[in-house]
Structure formats: structure tokens, C-alpha cells
Amino acid sequence: MRSIIRFETPVSIYAHASAVGGAEADGPLGALFDFHDPTDRFGADTWEKGEESLSRAVLNLALSRAGQSQDEIDLLFSGDLQNQCVASSAGCGSMGIPYCGLYGACSTSCEGLLLASLALSASRETRRVAVVTTSHNAAAERQFRLPLEYGGQRTPTAQWTATAGGAFLLARANEPTLDPVAPRITAALVGRALDSGVKDGANMGAAMAPAAADTILRFFSLSGERPYDYDRIVTGDLGAEGSALLVELLRENGLNLAGRHRDCGVLLFDPLKADVHAGGSGCGCSASVLSALFLPALERGELRRILFLATGALMSPSNLLQGGSILGIAPLVVLEAGKPKKGGTT
């Protein structure tokens, strides 16, 4: 959409859940995730099947929090990084919920929230929509780069695909049974796939930062707002390299983020403790940090308004071998706190 989509009836995220692997649980946000598996296997005997289990587990946890069964969900959007998005289709996709598979690389969490909001706005028949995204470090490394056993050296700009997943349940905010405290999606802006000529698969931050800058600049230009109208401007997984580039690109265009920018990939790991180079990445990175950190802050009223952009590097190993470049993309949703709790301190 060339314009910002404003949802006449906002969409509530009425339940959500997150889960991570061992390295992520050891990071600064470790205590905030709903559960973790230090073996990264989630009960399966391969990394790939472990990610399928993770996909089902986070959705089941979100459902149990809402006191609902999968039969009460009308539609599921899901995606991941495995070829043919099989962690999603064989994971939560196999639970019998009408299913739409997405591929937005690491931007899939926000693409899903955006499409779920459109589906709820379009159709009265659709009352509850689930969004699930996951990623798995070991599955991604051997598919996109080298098997972990190879012990390849990584460059300083390389990022660390997070073993992580997030699940979100959405409904129209005027559903009478919903907790009014639930955070809301009030607007969205679809990202454009931008080719900045980056061909280095170990520098996804540089490929994604121009796309994030494009979406942010379009958003503020269209809305007439300024960064200080938002408590946080959250990107998915630009990492340290991409975050620095984003700030620079925006400054060149006259936009100062005024200390409001946070990046889930930077937040997920402690660079002094974990050897993650430029920071975390992966479809599960932004999803798990949104569920564990930012949505609870909105629920408690500590934050009131967030711009949330997941960032995707649309890259393919075979395309890079054929001389292609990595396109970046960054869809955006506006997240706002629900009604304050009575007697709350917000």
C-alpha cells in the first residue's frame, strides 16, 4: 500500500508466547521468554524437526494462555527460514487451522501481523487469527552457509540466526470478551523490496538498513508525525552494523531517531558473552523479543506507542552464486497500548 493503512477497528493481540534456545536464554532477555530448551532440539532428533516442534509449542502456549483450542482459530499465517518454509507447514501448519504460508525472510513476523490485521478488517467471518514465526540457528547455518561442524570463521558483520519463535493471537479490538489491556495494531505500512547492491551474505545488516530507512521515511512523510510521537522505534534484526547504517541513512535524510531506536537483534545477545558478531537475526528474533519485551511493556502501560518494523534479507544462496544481490524489506505496524488497567499507575 502506497498509503498508510489505518484500521478503522484496531486489532488486539490478545495472547502471545515466546520460546528460545540455550544461547538466547543465556542472553540479557533470557528470563523474559516463556520457555527455552538448552539443547535447542525441542524434543526432536534433528535441528530442522526441532524447529517444527518449537513452532507448534509456541502456538500451543499462546492458545492455552487464551484458554482456547486450535479449533477456535479461523486462520493462521506462518513462515520461517527453512527451504519451502517447512518448519511452519509441518509445524503449526499441520494443526488443522486454515493456513497461509508466508515468506518474508526475517520480516515474516511483521508481514504476518500486517496480513492478520487486514484479514480481520476485511471479513466478519474471521474472528481470530494466529501468527507464528520461528528460526533455528543450526538449521539456518547449514542451509544458508556452512554446517556448524565445519567451524567456519565468521566476519564481524555476520549475524547469528536466533533459535527462537513467537506466536500471536489477534482479534478485532471490539470483541466484547477481550481484555481491553491487550496491545493494539492501529496502522500498517507494507515494505518495498530494495536492492542496494549488497552481495555479501555475511552482511545482511547493510542489505536491510536501506529498506528500514525507506519504510520509516515513508511512514513519517505520509503520517506527518515525528519520531518523538513514538516511545520506541523497533527494528527486527538489523544488528549492530545495520542499526548504525539506519541511523546514518535517516540522519542524511533529516530524520533523527532521538534515542528511540531499539533493534531486537542487538537486544537478544550480550556481545561480551556470546560470540554473535553483529547480533541476532532470523524470523524468530523479532517475534520472540516482541512477545517477551515490547508487548508486556505495552500491557503494563510503560510504553504507549511503538513503531515495529521487522527486517528481512531476501537472499538465496543459489541466487548469490549466480551474481544476484540481497534485497532488503521492512514492513511496519503501529502498536499501541490498550486501555489502562483500572487503578493502574500508568
Next chain:
Amino acid sequence: MRSIIRFETPVSIYAHASAVGGAEADGPLGALFDFHDPTDRFGADTWEKGEESLSRAVLNLALSRAGQSQDEIDLLFSGDLQNQCVASSAGCGSMGIPYCGLYGACSTSCEGLLLASLALSASRETRRVAVVTTSHNAAAERQFRLPLEYGGQRTPTAQWTATAGGAFLLARANEPTLDPVAPRITAALVGRALDSGVKDGANMGAAMAPAAADTILRFFSLSGERPYDYDRIVTGDLGAEGSALLVELLRENGLNLAGRHRDCGVLLFDPLKADVHAGGSGCGCSASVLSALFLPALERGELRRILFLATGALMSPSNLLQGGSILGIAPLVVLEAGKPKKGGTT
């Protein structure tokens, strides 16, 4: 959606285009496609990049038919079979239109039409949406099975990924500038990913037929209609094997398709001339046949109502090697003829 989605304002497919490779152009529908390249390369030096060119070319042709530029399109849904859906992102996705990548395997054409209809119904800001899907035989064979040069023997149930693409431009049917003859999407039903235990990557028809049966049975159960309410019930690429299974599965459930079933994968090739075994498949198969055969029949008023289900085999080579099975999925849209031309013979 557990219910059928009825679009209060129908969505018009106001322009569309198709293109195929050499084998498809030699088939029974050859003369109906808008253009073809007998080399299957579409001006590029690799099969994979040829599919990118195809993706841009079909969208550009649809745009030129509508007399529009890419800047007038608000949103693009696209997907293909290459890993990371790179034929779409580096193809039409790189044309600057706000982009949502999809992965529904060979069901992506219908998934895209369905989500485009939801987006148009949800948001007044969204006036024109494009849907593009492609597939390429040589790119798919070496990615999913074996390089063509290997000359592997194929089993009788194997299907032939079509080198083909289709592009569709959609808008709300009440846009005053639209040709009222344009076919309309009036309803939709999201598919469920079904695991029937099929693990043979050379028998996708068997994996997809139960999903197509599930969607068709749910549709008629929810709508109270019968197959004779539709002129055609079109599946995407069940092929000969899957089509026979579909008819049998429906008959077991008391539903007789009454000669109304057609399968794009069966229609695309002449089995006596082309060595395609059970028939065509691929994201581009249903898209190109819909654009070349069924939409023109609706435009001419020869057909009035069609159920269109693209069928997807959610399979991954690495997942099959790890003992996984192939899930089938079949989203559905109801296509209806627009207003008859004045003085027409319909």
C-alpha cells in the same frame, strides 16, 4: 477462515497475462498464452534468472494491458518454488511495489488472489493489487529432485513442473473506471494443510488430492450449494493421478462432480506428445491456465461461475530425507463473470 468469506464488494480481475516455455507452448493450450520463449530462458543466462525475467515480464504485460505503470499498484503478492522465493523477490518484487512474499507451493496463485481480495476489502487506501506466480521446470528439477543433465528416470505418478507464469491485477468491482465485463472474485475459503502420510516426492497428486477434497467438501457443506451450481470446478495441478483420487474421495463422501472438474495440470500438456507422466504442476501452471483459458471464458460469458482451487504440495527435500511427509493444501476462490457486454450473445 472456518467460514466462507463473502466479499461484500466483489473484487475484479481487471487485467491479467500469461507466459510459458517451449514445451507448454507446444501443448493443447499453446496458442492461448500471451507469449512464450522456446528456449525457456527469457533472456537470462541461467534457468533461475530466467524465472526472474518471466516474473517481471508477465507483470509488465498485465500492467501495459491496463495502461498502468507499476507506480499505480499499491501492493504485490508473489511467490514461486525457488528456495527463499527468490524468483519473486528478485523478479517482480524488485519493481518497487510494496511487496508481500508468499509460500503456498503450487497453491500460491490462489493464496495470492485470496489475500489480494482480503486486502482490497480491508482497506480503502488499497485500490489496486497485483498477484504474480511463476515456476520453471529446470530450476525446480535441480532444486527438488535431480539436475536435468542427470537424465533420471521418472515414475508414472511424477508430474512436470511447468515453465510458466501468470500475473493478475485486482481492484474493487465498484471502481468506476473498471470494465464491468471483468471477472470477479465473490467468495473464498482458506485451505487446511493436511498430512495424509504421503512421503513420495514423485507422487504429489496423492498428497494434494485429500486437501482439495477437504476444501471442496467444506465449501459445499458451508454454502449449501451443489457442484451443478458451478460451470467448472478447477483444480491447479493434481495431474491425472491426483484428479482420479479427488473424484474417488469425493464420491466416497457422496459428492459427484458431475463432469464439471478440470485440472490445469492435465490441460496444459498432451500426454501423447509430451513426456510429462501424470501432467503439469508448479506455481505457474494454475496461474497461466487461469489467465489463458478460464478468465477469457468468463470474460466472454461462456462460463458464468467457477470454483478455482490451486493445489499445493508443501514438501521439502530435506524434510523428506528426515522422514517427513508431504502436506497438501488447496485454497479456493469463487470466480464469477462480470456484467455481460451490451449486445453480447451470452
